Amino acid sequence: MLRMEHTISLNINGKPRTDEVEPRLLLIHYLREVVGLTGPHIGCETSVCGACTVLLDGKAVKSCTMFAVQANGRNLTTIEGLATDGKLDPLQEAFWNEHGLQCGFCTPGMILTARQLLADHPSPTEEEIRHGLEGNLCRCTGYQHIVNAVKAAAGKAGA
Amino acid sequence: MATTTIKPQTLVGRGIRRCEDPRLITGTATYLDDIKMPGMHHAVVVRSPHGAAKISGIRTDAALALRGVSAVFTGADVAHLGPVPTAASLPGLRVPHHHLLAQDRVYYQGHPVAVVVASDRYIARDAADLVEVDYEPLPAVTDPEKAIAAGAPAVHPEWPDNTAFTYHQEGGDAAAAFQQADVIVTQRITSQRLIPVAMETRGVVAEWRPGEKSMTLYSSTQIPHLMRSLVAGILGMPENHLRVITPEVGGGFGSKLNVYAEEALVAFVAMRINHPVKWVESRRENFQATIHGRGHVDYYEVAAKRDGTMLGLKLKIIQDLGAYHQLLTAAIPTLSVLMMPGLYRFKNVSADIVGAFTNCVPTDAYRGAGRPEATHGIERMVDILAAELKMDPAEIRLKNFVQNSEFPYATATGLSYDSGNYAAPLKEALAQVDYPSLRAEQERARAEGRLMGIGLSTYGEICAMGPSPAMPAGGWESATVKIEPSGKVTVLTGASPHGQGEETTFAQITADELGVPIEDIMVVHGDTATVQYGIGTFGSRGTAVGGAALYYALQDLKAKIKKFGAMLLKTDAVTLANGACLDEKSGNSASLAQIATAAYVAKELPPNTDPGLVATRFWEPPNFTFPFGAHIVVTEVDRETGQIEIRRYVAVDDIGRIINPLLVAGQVHGGVAQGLGQALWEEAIYDDTGQLVSGELSEYAIAKAASMPWIESSHTETPSPVNPLGVKGVGEAGTIGCSPAVVNSVVDALSHLGVRHIDMPLTPEKVWKLIAQGGRA
Numbered sequence: 028m029l030r031m032e033h034t035i036s037l038n039i040n041g042k043p044r045t046d047e048v049e050p051r052l053l054l055i056h057y058l059r060e061v062v063g064l065t066g067p068h069i070g071c072e073t074s075v076c077g078a079c080t081v082l083l084d085g086k087a088v089k090s091c092t093m094f095a096v097q098a099n100g101r102n103l104t105t106i107e108g109l110a111t112d113g114k115l116d117p118l119q120e121a122f123w124n125e126h127g128l129q130c131g132f133c134t135p136g137m138i139l140t141a142r143q144l145l146a147d148h149p150s151p152t153e154e155e156i157r158h159g160l161e162g163n164l165c166r167c168t169g170y171q172h173i174v175n176a177v178k179a180a181a182g183k184a185g186a
Numbered sequence: 187m188a189t190t191t192i193k194p195q196t197l198v199g200r201g202i203r204r205c206e207d208p209r210l211i212t213g214t215a216t217y218l219d220d221i222k223m224p225g226m227h228h229a230v231v232v233r234s235p236h237g238a239a240k241i242s243g244i245r246t247d248a249a250l251a252l253r254g255v256s257a258v259f260t261g262a263d264v265a266h267l268g269p270v271p272t273a274a275s276l277p278g279l280r281v282p283h284h285h286l287l288a289q290d291r292v293y294y295q296g297h298p299v300a301v302v303v304a305s306d307r308y309i310a311r312d313a314a315d316l317v318e319v320d321y322e323p324l325p326a327v328t329d330p331e332k333a334i335a336a337g338a339p340a341v342h343p344e345w346p347d348n349t350a351f352t353y354h355q356e357g358g359d360a361a362a363a364f365q366q367a368d369v370i371v372t373q374r375i376t377s378q379r380l381i382p383v384a385m386e387t388r389g390v391v392a393e394w395r396p397g398e399k400s401m402t403l404y405s406s407t408q409i410p411h412l413m414r415s416l417v418a419g420i421l422g423m424p425e426n427h428l429r430v431i432t433p434e435v436g437g438g439f440g441s442k443l444n445v446y447a448e449e450a451l452v453a454f455v456a457m458r459i460n461h462p463v464k465w466v467e468s469r470r471e472n473f474q475a476t477i478h479g480r481g482h483v484d485y486y487e488v489a490a491k492r493d494g495t496m497l498g499l500k501l502k503i504i505q506d507l508g509a510y511h512q513l514l515t516a517a518i519p520t521l522s523v524l525m526m527p528g529l530y531r532f533k534n535v536s537a538d539i540v541g542a543f544t545n546c547v548p549t550d551a552y553r554g555a556g557r558p559e560a561t562h563g564i565e566r567m568v569d570i571l572a573a574e575l576k577m578d579p580a581e582i583r584l585k586n587f588v589q590n591s592e593f594p595y596a597t598a599t600g601l602s603y604d605s606g607n608y609a610a611p612l613k614e615a616l617a618q619v620d621y622p623s624l625r626a627e628q629e630r631a632r633a634e635g636r637l638m639g640i641g642l643s644t645y646g647e648i649c650a651m652g653p654s655p656a657m658p659a660g661g662w663e664s665a666t667v668k669i670e671p672s673g674k675v676t677v678l679t680g681a682s683p684h685g686q687g688e689e690t691t692f693a694q695i696t697a698d699e700l701g702v703p704i705e706d707i708m709v710v711h712g713d714t715a716t717v718q719y720g721i722g723t724f725g726s727r728g729t730a731v732g733g734a735a736l737y738y739a740l741q742d743l744k745a746k747i748k749k750f751g752a753m754l755l756k757t758d759a760v761t762l763a764n765g766a767c768l769d770e771k772s773g774n775s776a777s778l779a780q781i782a783t784a785a786y787v788a789k790e791l792p793p794n795t796d797p798g799l800v801a802t803r804f805w806e807p808p809n810f811t812f813p814f815g816a817h818i819v820v821t822e823v824d825r826e827t828g829q830i831e832i833r834r835y836v837a838v839d840d841i842g843r844i845i846n847p848l849l850v851a852g853q854v855h856g857g858v859a860q861g862l863g864q865a866l867w868e869e870a871i872y873d874d875t876g877q878l879v880s881g882e883l884s885e886y887a888i889a890k891a892a893s894m895p896w897i898e899s900s901h902t903e904t905p906s907p908v909n910p911l912g913v914k915g916v917g918e919a920g921t922i923g924c925s926p927a928v929v930n931s932v933v934d935a936l937s938h939l940g941v942r943h944i945d946m947p948l949t950p951e952k953v954w955k956l957i958a959q960g961g962r963a
């Protein structure tokens with residue numbers, strides 16, 4: 028097997044790092060196996076479920092269908108990077124308050140997608156929220172409390 | 187009604203946010219795939235691409251030659267190990283020997299054939315592709331009705347009729363009831379195969395310690411203790427040398443209420459290569475090789491009087507079992523039989539089940555497990571009867587409900603319904619939608635050529651599984667409560683929550699009983715070395731059985747706390763409140779921390795009292811609990827496209843007393859999402875050769891945020907007398923109540939076109955064709 032290594036340098040949750048990676052290494056495996064993060068999850072490896080969602084230069088992307096080498100020189104945010112100085116992000120707080128999660132497996136991806144949604148639509152309608160979250164699957168909640176959480180977080184961000 | 191000492195204005199009954207969430211919203215929880223160990227290897231399972239085939243050869247040398255590959259094992263290597271177990275025990279049940287890896291034949295697509303182990307996940311995956319298996323494809327059968335027809339290919343050559351079992355149950359005199367009937371309605375109703383799709387797939391990590399001859403098995407499961415007993419049995423290992431730990435579990439819905447080949451296989455591999463081994467299922471494997479649910483073809487007959495009084499019910503179930511029995515496979519349709527009368531006063535019932543082997547992955551417990559099928563059937567039949575008699579669907583239900591004065595009510599299927607007020611949620615739901623106005627609106631819509639439907643279901647279900655004599659492997663639950671020397675409280679529960687939130691609800695119950703702050707309580711579950719034996723979480727039993735065990739353990743502990751409190755306060759009797767014992771005569775009090783210290787330091791002991799503050803109870807429930815409710819769904823069908831719009835979804839559920847309304851709402855919403863999935867979108871489709879056509883998330887449509895309607899959820903509250911908390915269970919209610927309400931609504935929308943029944947899922951194509959063909963299927 029060809030195991031040619033590439034060097035990548037990137038910024039993850041505000042911290043720079045450099046690693047040698049196989050060209051075929053998926054970004055999700057890089058984050059989980061090389062960097063050691065546990066927030067981004069693997070739910071399908073086909074970019075359908077969104078459990079692996081991270082922010083790449085502020086945009087929500089599915090890290091299971093990107094190679095680690097494609098993240099070279101970019102800024103990545105995972106759920107681990109959302110709280111600042113131990114203070115939860117308004118979205119994290121809202122998901123907790125509104126019971127926007129049950130098993131929690133989809134939650135990191137869901138919150139990061141919601142983060143981009145609120146960046147694009149600071150005061151989203153229910154329809155905009157539902158449409159914006161369509162790429163993230165949750166099998167537990169029926170989405171209603173997730174919608175409530177995003178609404179609540181939007182209210183706080185706008186206040 | 188039950189006596190209960192739950193006090194008003196305490197934590198129980200309040201929708202507090204969950205104790206488990208901080209780790210989940212920060213990405214710091216430890217799910218199975220987050221476990222890493224030094225020297226850990228990775229396993230990949232090679233699976234059959236065929237639905238049925240002979241294996242004429244396997245070559246593993248190319249895989250073994252790949253650098254980093256440590257081993258490849260095939261059927262011959264594990265032929266000596268015990269079969270994958272089934273706990274279902276029906277008379278005459280045919281149980282094929284279920285090896286951990288296929289021997290000379292494969293029986294379904296996804297059947298495990300070999301396991302490849304390597305130092306790296308990517309190398310293991312590469313090596314799996316290098317395992318060469320020679321298959322000689324055989325004719326397959328994937329439709330259960332075709333499977334039991336003459337001349338079908340035999341799934342297991344030793345049983346050419348593909349019949350794993352037949353089962354008959356009756357109550358009253360169905361034949362006589364049908365003779366007396368003014369009207370008889372019949373209908374074939376299917377409940378299609380579904381795929382559970384927990385967002386986290388299955389996974390196993392096995393760590394073998396050769397010096398101690400002990401194994402730690404991490405498994406994403408709903409049943410850690412049963413897992414330990416059964417995997418030890420497969421491996422021939424002493425049970426006390428095996429420890430099972432469930433890390434954070436990313437959803438189950440019944441799919442992890444099982445012991446699969448992979449748990450024992452990964453443990454076996456770890457022993458053979460002397461390294462920790464991890465296996466994580468891919469999503470495609472999850473679709474092909476984790477149990478499916480439902481898979482019914484049902485034939486219903488209802489006998490009634492002209493005034494709508496229902497007299498008798500006959501049901502024949504053809505259950506698609508798949509190729510093997512998993513843990514509860516054959517037992518699931520027997521739950522459908524128990525539930526078949528629904529909430530109605532059927533005195534005369536007759537039921538038959540034929541269990542059919544097919545070349546598909548086994549079916550087993552998926553959210554509702556037998557009860558959604560039964561509820562869908564009876565709720566469709568009641569509507570069909572109402573249409574036949576030109577009665578209103580609400581009226582015919584109210585006429586036939588078990589009445590409040592009849593509880594406990596003995597059903598013709600041998601159950602004892604615990605408590606109920608079946609008319610209450612229906613009347614509440616009808617009031618919420620303003621039913622007469624809705625019907626008037628429907629008249630106007632029809633006059634305009636629009637297709638508007640109003641559908642209702644009044645469901646019952648069997649929860650709090652269950653009394654041990656009625657369960658395959660014990661139905662009790664256990665709890666231990668410990669006041670630690672510092673006064674902090676640890677709860678160990680045999681339940682194994684995986685999203686339901688019992689770390690919160692159990693802490694609420696404990697905080698109220700002991701009067702301690704909820705922050706001082708830690709609820710521990712899912713570790714067989716820490717927690718006393720337990721049964722697990724399924725069948726809406728966590729709080730209704732596990733919570734009741736906790737309640738009784740707390741009563742024992744409180745009695746002991748009071749003994750130490752009285753000793754410290756040098757008095758005869760004390761009260762326990764706000765985390766302290768109080769001598770009401772003197773006004774002196776002792777805090778729980780002081781009492782705990784005294785109990786562990788043990789310089790002095792109360793009479794006939796041991797040191798320590800620990801209480802354990804194993805609680806055997808005297809009965810199931812029987813929640814009920816009414817769902818009303820308003821739909822509008824697009825005549826041009828067959829698309830269904832859900833205009834309104836009203837759910838009034840009676841689940842007994844509510845511990846945490848926020849969590850209950852979550853369970854209802856999630857349950858409805860899965861019921862709606864069955865009603866509208868989801869179907870596991872195998873072609874005739876055994877290929878799973880709907881084999882990925884892109885081909886199998888589960889609910890998305892934009893496809894869900896707003897759910898208006900409310901409750902009536904009829905306490906259960908079965909347990910001291912008065913709770914009934916809520917995990918499956920939404921799923922069970924949903925699908926018949928949706929289908930009844932769509933049939934109602936199309937009824938004037940001659941449509942009488944539609945099988946799920948109600949895809950736009952199916953609905954459009956019905957409209958285009960003037961109601962004829």
